[in-house]
Amino acid sequence: MVYFCYIDESGTPEVPGNTSHYVLAGLSIPISCWKFCERGISKIKQKYDLENSEIHTGWIVRKYIEQSKIVKFEDMNYAQRRYEVGKIRKMELLKLQKSPNNNLYKQTRKNYLQTEAYVHLTLAERIAFIQELADLIGGWSFARLFAESINKVHFDPLRAKQSVDEQALEQLVSRFEQYMKIVSKSTRDSQLYGTLIHDNNETDLLDRIQNRFDRKNGKIVGVRHFTDSSCQCKFCHKN
Structure with a gap:
């Protein structure tokens, strides 16, 4: 096993x-x-509606200020919510591109990319999602x-x-x-x-911690690095 x-x-x-x-x-x-x-x-x-999305709790449970700017956001379907949030975010990025503060643009763009998969859910729905996962794993x-x-x-x-x-x-x-x-x-x-x-x-x-790894004929065994064939780390190169 x-x-x-x-x-x-x-x-x-x-x-x-x-x-x-x-x-x-x-x-x-x-x-x-x-x-x-x-x-x-x-x-x-x-x-x-998160079938193809990774679960990043820190990003999921944040408040997305764009949602608070959309009238009757809770009454919309998922597609409408995504569209409305996306529209506000595009406008914000265009505005920041013209700003001399390039770091703010980069950070905002990063935040948008990290939360893009979850914008169709309200904060309450996102918290409920995490709670359901926690209850499942707890069982x-x-x-x-x-x-x-x-x-x-x-x-x-x-x-x-x-x-x-x-x-x-x-x-x-x-x-x-x-x-x-x-x-x-x-x-x-x-x-x-x-x-x-x-x-x-x-x-x-x-x-x-490599001194605790299993070895055979002086080589480390039982360790795999999932990457491409060009990797030259000790696990890929020597094994």
Whole structure:
């Protein structure tokens, strides 16, 4: 049996950086439940017309000021809402293009791109969407959540002898590894494997924990980097 642990982060690891906390979380599910989980999530996404959209909670729960400028926005259908919001945003970008403040234009454009998939939903609907997903995942008895939340205000790198992201990843991996041992012992399954999936992770962070990777004939095994054939990182080049 294989267990997937999908890892993602919130906040920035730099001290002080632009966030007070750095949070690294991992959700573990057995591979046999993958399709079941996917169907449940897809059903909720379909309900809110988000079938082909990624879920970025931070962007979803923000207030979109354009919606407050549209009369009877709540009474419109999804297509009308998208059109009206898009019209206001295009006008705003055209105005900012003429402004000498190019950074404001770039930031506004980025915000629009990040929230484009969700503009057809009111704030209440977007919050309801996230709550339904949370309730769904909370009902998965086979799933386990691991997390490390670091308050950078009280983080002392000299005492910790690690960077913020290094400590968070090490703690999360250790807990997932311990969980695998517990499951293996309770189920008497000696062929139990764990797979870590870290979205957009930098190789430097992996370098710091590579001494825990499995090896065969001196080469790292069990690690795949999903990228194109031109990648020359240690996992692609040496393996």
